[in-house]
Amino acid sequence: MSSSPVLLWFRQDLRLSDNPAVAAAAQSGAPILALFILEEGSEDHRPLGSASRWWLHGSLDSLARDIANRGGRLLLRRGNPSRILPELLAHSGARSVLANQRFGAPGSADATLFESLRADGIAVRLFNGTLLHHPDALSTKGGTPFKVFTPFWKALSATLTGDLAPAAPLSAPERLEAPAPLPEGDTLEDWDLLPVHPDWAGGLRGHWTPGEGGARERLEAFLKGPVIRYGEGRDLPGQALTSRLSPHLRFGEISPNQVLTACRRVQRPGAAAFLREVGWRDFCHHLLHRNPDMADRPLRSEYTRFPWAEKEDAATALAAWTRGRTGYPIVDAGLRELWQTGWMHNRVRMIAASFLIKDLLVPWQEGERWFWDTLVDACPANNAAGWQWVAGCGADAAPFFRIFNPVTQSQKFDPKGLYLRRWLPELAALPDHALHAPWTASPLELTSAKVRLGETYPQPIVDHGQARVRALAALKSLSSSAV
Known part of the structure; x- marks a missing residue:
């Protein structure tokens, strides 16, 4: 194993399976400095809401345990990545950074940071672990970004079959060895992500299991029954006929490719309608990619x-x-x-x-x-x-x-x-x-x-x-x- 580690930066991809950045890190044969940053101090990063902070705590706890079971350790740091990454690279001797891409304002900030790292001789490898198709690789026949979903979905669907179909989901690596010694980091408790006074999160705990395991169980349960009636049942709030996968997808505990593959494998009624909604998620990210201020300014x-x-x-x-x-x-x-x-x-x-x-x-x-x-x-x-x-x-x-x-x-x-x-x-x-x-x-x-x-x-x-x-x-x- 190479003595110089690689820095694996987790962001919106808190899983080990079907994670191309994780797979590349494992294949490198080098020790892996697995990192998550609670981003602060950057105008480009929108602070998480209260419910998302609760979810993040559970998701990181699950990810840390999964990494530890493979011989590694998840390093937690808090602050601005433009300060933390160069510091960790210098301290650890790592000369490469692996990460999955983000879109919107964080993606713009990432581009500036990665350009700076490359200028300092750091190898940066980026992957698409978030969407079915990268926004820059899908456009209208005129070469412009899509603004209407139906033709977007038609174009996206064409990339999901035949020779263009995504590869089979990647398995989680068996080992993720950490470098020794590992730089010091924070604990989850240091971050105060969980509500204390008052503890309003009882309902959240009763309804959700953050983490990759929870995502997998949620998808399996959906495909065993509710998906059959999804086409007509997704509009009926009084019945449990939706997937409730949205928070797991939001935090990257499951990939859209894993969802696509599982739906095609079971071939249940309702799966096609459900995959169209997964396509809508891609469409929204394509919009955000080109309109980072979409939460504040109307597109029209x-x-x-x-x-x-x-x-x-x-x-x-x-x-x-x-x-x-x-x-x-x-x-x-x-x-x-x-x-x-x-x-x-x-x-x-x-x-x-x-x-x-x-x-x-x-x-x-x-x-x-x-x-x-x-x-x-x-x-x-x-x-x-x-x-x-x-x-x-x-x-x-x-x-x-x-x-x-x-x-x-x-x-x-x-x-x-x-x-x-x-x-x-x-x-x-x-x-x-x-x-x-x-x-x-x-x-x-x-x-x-x-x-x-x-x-x-x-x-x-x-x-x-x-x-x-x-x-x-x-x-x-x-x-x-x-x-």
């Missing part, structure tokens, strides 16, 4: 002039929305699910986002920031692209005038109220026909269900019909190019 520039509600009114509305106290059950149930589990069903995400943006006229960036803090799957690409999609200002977005009616959406996708009763127990005794709109219940029905509107459950904070008219008027005030 005319929407920077959108006339939102006055700041005081927007703040009051946002507070009610975040607490799940809007008076619209499907919206409130979604926000309660989010707060208690760190996750929200995708159909409900769209309904809740539409309500915040269009019924309440709160800027979409406020909702994006709340999701960023509370979602365990707060992906910089998917989260921002999803909010821009609902707001009508993103790529291939739903037009702004498509305003979800929270009552009819609830009746259509949760007709028996399974989802509503789970997250809004104060309304559980209402009959189905009144559950979706409690203000339509008769006095007898309210009394029998022990519901007191305005006390045990809020009255609607807006009238949807009036709010819809107001939203369309706001849209009309933009220039005709925004319509």
